[in-house]
Amino acid sequence: MLTPALPAYGATGSYSSAPIRPFLIAPLAPTCYKLKNRVQAGCASKPERDGCVASALQAGVQPSRLPEFAVKEIQVPMSAGPPLEMDSLFGDYPLDQAFDEMRERGGEVRPHYRALAETLASLPPEELQRRKQSADLSFLTQGITFTVYGRDEGTERIFPYDLLPRLITAKEWDCIERGLTQRITALNMFLRDVYSDAKILNDRVIPRELVYSCKHYRRQMRGLQVPRNVYISVVGSDLLRLNTGEFVVLEDNLRVPSGVSYMLTNRRVMKRTFPQLFHSYGVRPIEHYPQLLLGTLRSLAPEGRPEPNIVLLTPGVYNSAYFEHTYLARQMGIDLVEGRDLVTHDNIVYMRTTDGLRRVDVIYRRVDDDFSDPLIFRPDSSLGCGGLFNAYRAGNVTVTNAFGTGLADDKAVYAYVPDMIRYYLNEDAILPNVKTFLLGEDKQRQHVLANLDKLVVKAVGESGGYGMLIGPQSTARQREEFARQIEANPRNYIAQPTLDFSRAPCLIGNHLEPRHVDLRPYVLFGDKVNIVPGGLTRVALEKGSLVVNSSQGGGSKDTWILEQ
Amino acid sequence: MLSRVADSLYWMSRYLERAENTVRQLDVTMSLMLDTGGASAETRWQWMTAALGKPAGLEWNGDMDAMARTLVFDSLNHASVTFCVNGARENARQVREEISSEQWQRLNRLYHQMHSPHTQTQFRSNINDALASVVDGIHLFKGVSDTTMIHGQGWQFIRLGRYLERAYATATLLEVYQPDLFQTHEREHSGYQYLELVGLLRCCTSFEAYCQVYTADLVADRILEFLLLNEDFPHAIRYCVDGIRDAIESIQRLGGRRPPEELIAVIGRLHAMLGYTTIGEILAGDTAAFLHKIREQCMCIHGLIYRYYVHYSIQSALAV
Numbered sequence: 001m002l003t004p005a006l007p008a009y010g011a012t013g014s015y016s017s018a019p020i021r022p023f024l025i026a027p028l029a030p031t032c033y034k035l036k037n038r039v040q041a042g043c044a045s046k047p048e049r050d051g052c053v054a055s056a057l058q059a060g061v062q063p064s065r066l067p068e069f070a071v072k073e074i075q076v077p078m079s080a081g082p083p084l085e086m087d088s089l090f091g092d093y094p095l096d097q098a099f100d101e102m103r104e105r106g107g108e109v110r111p112h113y114r115a116l117a118e119t120l121a122s123l124p125p126e127e128l129q130r131r132k133q134s135a136d137l138s139f140l141t142q143g144i145t146f147t148v149y150g151r152d153e154g155t156e157r158i159f160p161y162d163l164l165p166r167l168i169t170a171k172e173w174d175c176i177e178r179g180l181t182q183r184i185t186a187l188n189m190f191l192r193d194v195y196s197d198a199k200i201l202n203d204r205v206i207p208r209e210l211v212y213s214c215k216h217y218r219r220q221m222r223g224l225q226v227p228r229n230v231y232i233s234v235v236g237s238d239l240l241r242l243n244t245g246e247f248v249v250l251e252d253n254l255r256v257p258s259g260v261s262y263m264l265t266n267r268r269v270m271k272r273t274f275p276q277l278f279h280s281y282g283v284r285p286i287e288h289y290p291q292l293l294l295g296t297l298r299s300l301a302p303e304g305r306p307e308p309n310i311v312l313l314t315p316g317v318y319n320s321a322y323f324e325h326t327y328l329a330r331q332m333g334i335d336l337v338e339g340r341d342l343v344t345h346d347n348i349v350y351m352r353t354t355d356g357l358r359r360v361d362v363i364y365r366r367v368d369d370d371f372s373d374p375l376i377f378r379p380d381s382s383l384g385c386g387g388l389f390n391a392y393r394a395g396n397v398t399v400t401n402a403f404g405t406g407l408a409d410d411k412a413v414y415a416y417v418p419d420m421i422r423y424y425l426n427e428d429a430i431l432p433n434v435k436t437f438l439l440g441e442d443k444q445r446q447h448v449l450a451n452l453d454k455l456v457v458k459a460v461g462e463s464g465g466y467g468m469l470i471g472p473q474s475t476a477r478q479r480e481e482f483a484r485q486i487e488a489n490p491r492n493y494i495a496q497p498t499l500d501f502s503r504a505p506c507l508i509g510n511h512l513e514p515r516h517v518d519l520r521p522y523v524l525f526g527d528k529v530n531i532v533p534g535g536l537t538r539v540a541l542e543k544g545s546l547v548v549n550s551s552q553g554g555g556s557k558d559t560w561i562l563e564q
Numbered sequence: 565m566l567s568r569v570a571d572s573l574y575w576m577s578r579y580l581e582r583a584e585n586t587v588r589q590l591d592v593t594m595s596l597m598l599d600t601g602g603a604s605a606e607t608r609w610q611w612m613t614a615a616l617g618k619p620a621g622l623e624w625n626g627d628m629d630a631m632a633r634t635l636v637f638d639s640l641n642h643a644s645v646t647f648c649v650n651g652a653r654e655n656a657r658q659v660r661e662e663i664s665s666e667q668w669q670r671l672n673r674l675y676h677q678m679h680s681p682h683t684q685t686q687f688r689s690n691i692n693d694a695l696a697s698v699v700d701g702i703h704l705f706k707g708v709s710d711t712t713m714i715h716g717q718g719w720q721f722i723r724l725g726r727y728l729e730r731a732y733a734t735a736t737l738l739e740v741y742q743p744d745l746f747q748t749h750e751r752e753h754s755g756y757q758y759l760e761l762v763g764l765l766r767c768c769t770s771f772e773a774y775c776q777v778y779t780a781d782l783v784a785d786r787i788l789e790f791l792l793l794n795e796d797f798p799h800a801i802r803y804c805v806d807g808i809r810d811a812i813e814s815i816q817r818l819g820g821r822r823p824p825e826e827l828i829a830v831i832g833r834l835h836a837m838l839g840y841t842t843i844g845e846i847l848a849g850d851t852a853a854f855l856h857k858i859r860e861q862c863m864c865i866h867g868l869i870y871r872y873y874v875h876y877s878i879q880s881a882l883a884v
Contacts (some may be wrong), residue, residue, distance in 0.1 A: 345878060
């Protein structure tokens, strides 16, 4: 029928789309049936299609009864004015040194963005607004929200988003995919190594003191055998595109990366907002992510548990990503548990159910190390479950990601990832790093302190855009404050050049304006590395802003990875 | 299902039932106050608060408008409608993944309705409409609960909460009104007494249902019989107890674990008490004690549900 084939039930799940009611879709005009088949087979020519559409319209067929490709094409002549009113669309759209995702330096639209630009130009402004409103409503009613810490009122907010998709070509994606696979494999080997023989430290590739001074290093993990040797099974790495057009890795999130639910819900809303455009672009699907995640978790179950009981452990309703936890649990059909639902006895983890205690085999943990087990980690936290770590150590339950993985996404350890890749895989990094100054080294620190106004300084263990100084946008007082903190604890900070990373067009009012974007693809690692073709493109919605974190006023975009 | 989830669903349901009961009683009391004969406004208010369990902060102070406002909107008063709706929503929010989107949206809408300035303005100008729209919201929620949620253990816990709360509230109501209404055995009523009886029935939305069974001939002992012993009317205590029994049986069937003898015994006793006693016997004996006993048994059932499904000890669970 007219609707593009929907993924099997379970992939998008019961929560996702309203049931399709085929009888409500207008039947195709008879003349179009034959043609539709040929279009699908890819052998109908453009004039043939046009002819069909024209004759159908002449015969008084309602546009709603035409096949999808036809509807798209008759929209163009319906719009007022010349077919491509690009100038008004790009009202105030400065191009400078930064890479623009949509336009080349000269101003012309990149080939893969052309269809999007044409569609935008052909839509009357009020139609664009209407679609924007209907997408807004869709986010609202689904309650797609996140919580901002440190504010009293309105702590629950709709995740801001931009209506236009970000497009990535198959070639670009191929490079990202290979690069991430290589990187995650090496990082995992690094964790395995550091928590067992520590060869890489003995060979002096990475300084010992850097690893052992990391606050996310967990000595409890020494010598512990994790299932399949997989430490990091759910990863979200942040990529940027520099003005050369190449992607670099800004940071790895190896603890509890979030945002995947926004990737999935963005896609659902975008499919409804630009159905024809989506269809004509040939976008690779991402909807099977929950299923892949479930498969990954299942593959890590302790041995001898063929039907593992898998749960998602959440810190609870006040966590900023609670929506995501409920969303994923529902999409995977597993129980969402809090620490107070779990008890351990004889090194076995159980959950309290109305039918008594039920053994838990795999825990997809969305609680930080520190809060997971008051007996081993922070004793003042009741978010986790006492005894969990010992059960884990005994091999009776799999907890993923493993404890202590924060070591490998420490921003100072990050500087050594290309060396790790060379050491473990004997390859060069496909995705390069951003130049990073380690403040523990005197020479580098002096350079950084002299150039604070040009650099970005970050605390090594923080995430979410907290604990950061952006040199060019900072005040002298802020710089002094950071300089003092750096002198006091140099190991705790790193510095990077202020990056002029790429910008993508966003719909601001009625026209397009460029905004800085990053890209966070989601990597799963169970029996092998799996990356769904997509990711969360985060946007710094404020003009000129370089911070894309949702906790700092960033928004998101749907990311379309094209088949070709 | 997780004990915590069952607990949240159970309380979500109890809170909404409680909110509905409070709204209805307030509505009836306010309209009875319009008639000048019969009991004074103060007496009526005291009856009502007694039927609501004598909540603190709602003692008679002469300012009817302010008291009604407290009972509906004061989110700090544990008896207020707003407090109950907040409680229901907070419970639902904690188990967002277990209830349907429709349920969540309805409850969310009700919550926002309680907090909107519009409702407060409406309350000032037309209290009946304002109260009716709150009840509408609760009814819509119950409707989508029954039609959009899988009728598994979670749904059964929702039923359990609803019936237990209702049985308890009806028993309390009858206990409060019983001394004044049922001890006079006159068949003739003045107009005021008639209004009084209609009010009692309307507190349980049972006026029309009563008329279908007994005609509009309102007699105190028949009303008592109807609200206590009818097996087909959803607000009658016997119906609620049957509902509780049915829900517990379904929970056992769905989960596979047999409920403890103790729980079965308490529910069975209550069921027998209401199923095999005639109204004549109840009136001949100590009616107040009978009603009080129902309340005690309800509390006992609540305690056992907690002890068995929610806060059980690990030792007892491991021993099974």
